[in-house]
Amino acid sequence: MNAAQRQPAEAKFEPLLQFEMEMGTFLSDWHHCDQLSNFMARMISHNRTDPVRHSNFFSSALNELLEVSFRGGSPEGRIGCSVFRQGPKERVRLSFPCSPTQRRFFGEAVARTHKGDAYARYLDAISTDLAPSREIVLLDLAINFDAEIRLEEDDPPSISIIVDLPLEGIVS
Amino acid sequence: MSTAVLAAPFQAVFDANSQEFSLAGVIRPRSVDEIAYSITEFRRAIDEARGVLYINVKRLAQMNNTAFHAFSRVVLDACRTRSDIRFVVVTSSVVGWTERMFHHLGKIEPQITVEVYDSKFYPGQSFVEDTSFIPILRAQTKMTWRHERTILPRHGMRPGIAMADICCGIGDFAVLAQKEFQPARIVALDHSKPSLAYARKVAAEFGVTGIEYTYGDASEMLLEDNQFDFVTCRHSLQVFNQPELLLKELYRIVKPGGRVYITNEKNSHCLGEPRAQSIQWTYNELARLLSHFEMDVELGPKSRRYLADAGFDDILVESFMITNLDGDPQDFADVIAGWEKMFAAMAARHGEAPKFIDRFRQGFRDHIFAALHPKGYAGWPIWAASGRKPL
Numbered sequence: 367m368n369a370a371q372r373q374p375a376e377a378k379f380e381p382l383l384q385f386e387m388e389m390g391t392f393l394s395d396w397h398h399c400d401q402l403s404n405f406m407a408r409m410i411s412h413n414r415t416d417p418v419r420h421s422n423f424f425s426s427a428l429n430e431l432l433e434v435s436f437r438g439g440s441p442e443g444r445i446g447c448s449v450f451r452q453g454p455k456e457r458v459r460l461s462f463p464c465s466p467t468q469r470r471f472f473g474e475a476v477a478r479t480h481k482g483d484a485y486a487r488y489l490d491a492i493s494t495d496l497a498p499s500r501e502i503v504l505l506d507l508a509i510n511f512d513a514e515i516r517l518e519e520d521d522p523p524s525i526s527i528i529v530d531l532p533l534e535g536i537v538s
Numbered sequence: 539m540s541t542a543v544l545a546a547p548f549q550a551v552f553d554a555n556s557q558e559f560s561l562a563g564v565i566r567p568r569s570v571d572e573i574a575y576s577i578t579e580f581r582r583a584i585d586e587a588r589g590v591l592y593i594n595v596k597r598l599a600q601m602n603n604t605a606f607h608a609f610s611r612v613v614l615d616a617c618r619t620r621s622d623i624r625f626v627v628v629t630s631s632v633v634g635w636t637e638r639m640f641h642h643l644g645k646i647e648p649q650i651t652v653e654v655y656d657s658k659f660y661p662g663q664s665f666v667e668d669t670s671f672i673p674i675l676r677a678q679t680k681m682t683w684r685h686e687r688t689i690l691p692r693h694g695m696r697p698g699i700a701m702a703d704i705c706c707g708i709g710d711f712a713v714l715a716q717k718e719f720q721p722a723r724i725v726a727l728d729h730s731k732p733s734l735a736y737a738r739k740v741a742a743e744f745g746v747t748g749i750e751y752t753y754g755d756a757s758e759m760l761l762e763d764n765q766f767d768f769v770t771c772r773h774s775l776q777v778f779n780q781p782e783l784l785l786k787e788l789y790r791i792v793k794p795g796g797r798v799y800i801t802n803e804k805n806s807h808c809l810g811e812p813r814a815q816s817i818q819w820t821y822n823e824l825a826r827l828l829s830h831f832e833m834d835v836e837l838g839p840k841s842r843r844y845l846a847d848a849g850f851d852d853i854l855v856e857s858f859m860i861t862n863l864d865g866d867p868q869d870f871a872d873v874i875a876g877w878e879k880m881f882a883a884m885a886a887r888h889g890e891a892p893k894f895i896d897r898f899r900q901g902f903r904d905h906i907f908a909a910l911h912p913k914g915y916a917g918w919p920i921w922a923a924s925g926r927k928p929l
């Protein structure tokens with residue numbers, strides 16, 4: 367994971383942990399989302415002010431992201447997830463292969479998290495949608511975890527979602 | 539760290555008597571179908587409920603958006619068809635995201651409100667979580683440690699173990715235990731934010747790393763089952779109004795074969811010479827006063843029963859007396875001076891007359907007098923007990 371070195375803007379983020387696996391293997395069991403998010407959350411939280419609660423919070427957020435890639439990803443290629451830290455923030459960078467349609471969809475969903483009406487959309491989605499869309503999941507991260515989300519266009523079919531989570535400040 | 543509970547099951551339970559539907563554990567379904575049964579139960583609970591339905595999510599450790607959405611839908615739909623019902627979501631300040639997430643439902647339907655149960659959850663809380671308590675705890679641990687460092691190994695403390703100090707207060711004990719016994723892991727939990735902040739500061743100043751200080755309610759912990767070899771809970775069953783709940787949790791987090799170690803007092807047995815009578819009177823009154831705050835500072839000798847009732851076996855009980863002769867008598871005097879201030883404030887809060895408070899204070903002063911008197915003797919007895927969780 368060399369993104370931190372490649373991009374000067376990210377230089378301040380220090381790498382903590384990463385995993386990579388075949389997307390097919392990842393998609394073979396839904397519980398991978400839960401297991402990976404808990405495991406990574408514990409590993410990176412041990413030196414946070416309140417490791418137990420930081421880990422709980424982080425696991426919630428990471429699990430949603432992994433679920434998004436589980437539901438929207440395609441089986442060929444690899445999934446990679448890296449966690450970086452800068453002061454009170456963690457950055458998650460999740461890369462996985464997906465179809466062009468999904469790419470577009472993610473682009474729009476991420477853009478909506480930055481709009482002024484994000485909260486109204488979120489409430490509207492909770493109160494009217496029959497099932498949660500992936501859009502709500504990203505809105506949830508932005509609203510309930512104060513996450514900043516952006517997308518990086520990798521070489522197709524891969525896509526990278528980058529999420530900054532200022533959890534230390536929320537937890538302690 | 540253990541990863542054994544990754545697929546922890548969740549519980550969804552309705553208690554018709556209290557009209558409370560509780561969700562606990564980890565709820566991360568792939569689709570709503572996986573939780574269809576619980577959703578049906580939830581609908582049924584709402585159908586049965588009259589007036590207010592409580593939705594208890596105090597111990598909901600994880601819930602994904604799929605589950606949140608599914609349960610929310612049921613509540614929101616009910617609000618639209620039943621104007622006669624209100625929903626109170628009971629969250630905790632420990633699991634921060636539940637408070638945030640459920641709060642939105644109230645924005646959509648005014649029939650839904652969110653309560654944070656642990657903002658005021660036991661009668662002595664405001665006193666025990668106050669910063670003025672910090673110096674008292676410091677001085678107390680300094681004195682008890684002299685005894686406990688030799689007592690602890692008899693109860694299961696040894697190097698390399700995973701231990702938790704529940705209701706750790708300002709964390710001195712965790713630091714001392716870390717230095718003396720080098721456990722592999724220490725988690726230290728308390729519900730007093732000022733005490734925890736102090737604990738972290740002290741640990742940092744002493745260059746102690748690796749103690750995981752965490753904010754939590756000892757009667758509803760986020761910690762997983764069967765994690766620790768040794769769990770300590772010192773001077774705290776006696777300040778919380780439901781000691782059996784704490785014990786249940788201590789039992790839950792200790793490994794089978796591991797031990798839970800508790801210390802408690804019997805305040806009416808504090809003693810001193812000279813001025814024994816005045817001292818005795820005050821400590822008798824103290825036990826009575828604190829019972830109004832639902833604190834049982836006479837709990838020490840009841841430890842055996844509490845441990846047995848909680849399911850422990852191989853129970854060991856011993857007692858020791860902190861005295862003015864243990865070290866510097868001034869340390870003893872400082873603790874008592876702290877007690878005088880704190881307990882006089884509690885007496886005033888309870889509405890005792892000024893005359894009573896004067897006499898009440900006098901007993902503490904006489905205890906200090908005995909402690910500092912060149913021929914005096916002052917004592918504070920403590921019961922240390924432990925039990926093993928059966929294999």
Ligand SMILES: C[S@@+](CC[C@H](N)C(=O)[O-])C[C@H]1O[C@@H](n2cnc3c(N)ncnc32)[C@H](O)[C@@H]1O
Nearest residue numbers: 675705706707728729730755756772773774778
């Ligand atoms: C008398 S102090 C003892 C502190 C420490 N064990 C010591 O010996 O110095 C009691 C502690 O229990 C904590 N406490 C009481 N009930 C609690 C609960 N339900 N959850 C977490 N902490 C609790 C209080 O915040 C306080 O720090």
